[in-house]
Amino acid sequence: MFDTKIAYIVRNDLPIWQRLNVVAFLATGIAASAPEIMGAPYVDALGRQYGNMSGQPMLIFEADVAGLQTVQRKGFERELTMIPYVHAMFSTGHDEANREVFLAEDAENMNLVGLGLRGPKKMVDKVIKGLALHG
Incomplete structure (x- = not known):
């Protein structure tokens, strides 16, 4: 059917409205990249x-910040397309400011609230293994 897979991972400690907002922004990133x-x-x-x-189809999963950081590390190892959203982006009002706060993040310890992933199905499955579907 599809040889690629799209998955969104959103942080499980956010209010529902923020989770939905993050997934909406991540989805635009995936669409733009593919x-x-x-x-x-x-x-x-x-x-x-x-x-x-x-x-x-797209699947939405949830994780804590450590889980998101693990997904990010594994995604880089497998060279997946990744769209990030960090907590500081909630405090900005436009795209340029989002890039500034993103650049200011500690690249090895980002305060991630969401990641969009796309890549070969088997690779994405390995990266998200063990995550729960968003409930």
Whole structure:
């Protein structure tokens, strides 16, 4: 069916609204990095056109910060596409500021609140092994 897999891992100690916000931003990053996943626009029975979305399924998992850091390390080892979201990005108001606070993070110990992953299915499965689906 699909030879790649998309997974989002969101931190389990965030309020629900923040979890949803993080996943929404991560999904845009995955779509931008892999435009080939985008399906055709939707058309309703009256002929009205809507936007398109990914034609590939996506799974959402949860983890604590240590779990996210482990996923990040394993993702780099396997050269997966990774889209990060760090806690400091909650305090910014625009993309340039997000990049500034991201750059200021300790690269070996990021305060991650979410990661989007995409890559070969077997590699993604190894990286997320043991994580619980978001409940």
